[in-house]
Each structure stands twice: as structure tokens, then as C-alpha cells.
Amino acid sequence: MSVLELDKLTYHYGKYNHQVLKGITAAFEEGQMASIMGRSGAGKTTLLSLVSGLDTASGGRVLYRGQDVAKLDRDNYRARSVGLVFQGYNLLTNASALDNIVLSMQISGVKSSHKKADALALLAKLGIDEETAKRKVLRMSGGEQQRVGIARALAHDPDVIIADEPTGNLDEESEQIIMEILTGLAHQEGKCVLVVTHSQAVANYADQVWRLRDGKLEGKKRPPKVSVVQG
Numbered sequence: 001m002s003v004l005e006l007d008k009l010t011y012h013y014g015k016y017n018h019q020v021l022k023g024i025t026a027a028f029e030e031g032q033m034a035s036i037m038g039r040s041g042a043g044k045t046t047l048l049s050l051v052s053g054l055d056t057a058s059g060g061r062v063l064y065r066g067q068d069v070a071k072l073d074r075d076n077y078r079a080r081s082v083g084l085v086f087q088g089y090n091l092l093t094n095a096s097a098l099d100n101i102v103l104s105m106q107i108s109g110v111k112s113s114h115k116k117a118d119a120l121a122l123l124a125k126l127g128i129d130e131e132t133a134k135r136k137v138l139r140m141s142g143g144e145q146q147r148v149g150i151a152r153a154l155a156h157d158p159d160v161i162i163a164d165e166p167t168g169n170l171d172e173e174s175e176q177i178i179m180e181i182l183t184g185l186a187h188q189e190g191k192c193v194l195v196v197t198h199s200q201a202v203a204n205y206a207d208q209v210w211r212l213r214d215g216k217l218e219g220k221k222r223p224p225k226v227s228v229v230q231g
């Protein structure tokens, strides 16, 4: 069973506004990264807000492990099953990376009695050592901040990671690090990862590349990567 399925999903803003999404049917699997491309205004952010349970569709359904998200407790769905990663990181910049993660664990109701140690372990896994973890976020580089952003998204161990232009503010080297982390979450940890991007280079990391055009989502599976040995 797919982790996420979109079933004839439609969406329009307000009563008379044009339809942004016009019957989208797609499936996203565990252990895979999917990228969603599309020109500005195509409806990518709108689509993510429906998939992540921030908003409900005008028509059709979003299914999470076969269950209609509109019929689930959406707060619970967001707090348990979905981790969000944003272009602008959306961290508390005056707090330390560590405090950001611990706070996020508290808000999502994580039960652990050693949240600080868990948060440090999670940050370390993403290449943020203890000294950096205790530094205020505003004194960290963009690439480090996004690694904290990913740690925050993972703090409640969701099985869906949704990233909206996660490397939009980063240089090429940091982009590569972030995309390798997101790819690893899919391929090594079995997460279902969705990445919205304008960048073909970012989309190239994905197992499936989708394009949102005229309110429809067109997708293709990427052929397996083959390495060419020159001799």
C-alpha cells in the first residue's frame, strides 16, 4: 500500500476563484523520494498544504496509508506522521538548535524522558556536533540551519517528510549535503519524502519526478542511475 495517495484531488481558493488543482491522482511510496516541479503559481504549495493536512481539499481525497486524511484527526496526523522542512528553515533563531528540537518534541507530544539526549543524537546524525547544537541558530550557517530544520522535522519520527524548496537559500555544496540527507532518509530509513523544487538539479535526486501543470500532476519514474565507466 502506498504511504500517500492523491485521489482526484481538486482545490480552489474562495468561491469564485479559478481552480488551482484539477483532479490530481498520484501515489507516493515509502523508501522513495518524489520531486514536484512546476512554474511559480502552479499550485505546488497548495498541494503540499493538502498533503500535510494544513488544509482540506475542495474535492477528492488525500489518503494516508489508505485512510482519508479529511476524516482523521488532522492535528494528530500532522504531529505524528508528517515532518515539514521549509526553504526559510522556520526555526526560533534566538534559541539554540538543541532547544528548537526539544521544544518541537514537546509540542508533538514525544514521550521520551531523555529528550535532550535524543535531540543531541538526532542532530549528531545530521552532522551537528554538541557545541554547534548549543549555539543560537542565528549564529549558524544556512546549511547548518537547514540540517537543524531537518532534525526538527524528524523529531517526532514521522514516516512522511515534506520539503518545500529545502535548498532554495543554499549554495551548491550545502544543497548537495541536504539532498543527500533527504535521499538517505528515503533510501536508508524508508521514509516517504516529497520535495517541491524549481531546480532540475534538486529534482534529479528523486526516484520519481512529477510536474504540476495546468492543475494536473504528470509524473515519471526516473530510470535507475547507471555509472558509465570510461576506459
Ligand SMILES: Nc1ncnc2c1ncn2[C@@H]1O[C@H](COP(=O)(O)OP(=O)(O)OP(=O)(O)O)[C@@H](O)[C@H]1O
Pocket (backbone or CB within 6 Å): 013, 014, 017, 020, 038, 039, 040, 041, 042, 043, 044, 045, 046, 047
Ligand atoms: N490564500 C489564497 N487566496 C487566493 N488565491 C491564492 C491563495 N494562495 C494562493 N493562491 C493562488 O493559487 C495559485 C497557486 O499558488 P501556490 O502558492 O500553490 O503556487 P506555487 O506553485 O507554490 O508557487 P511558487 O512556486 O511561486 O511558490 C496562485 O495563482 C496563487 O495566486
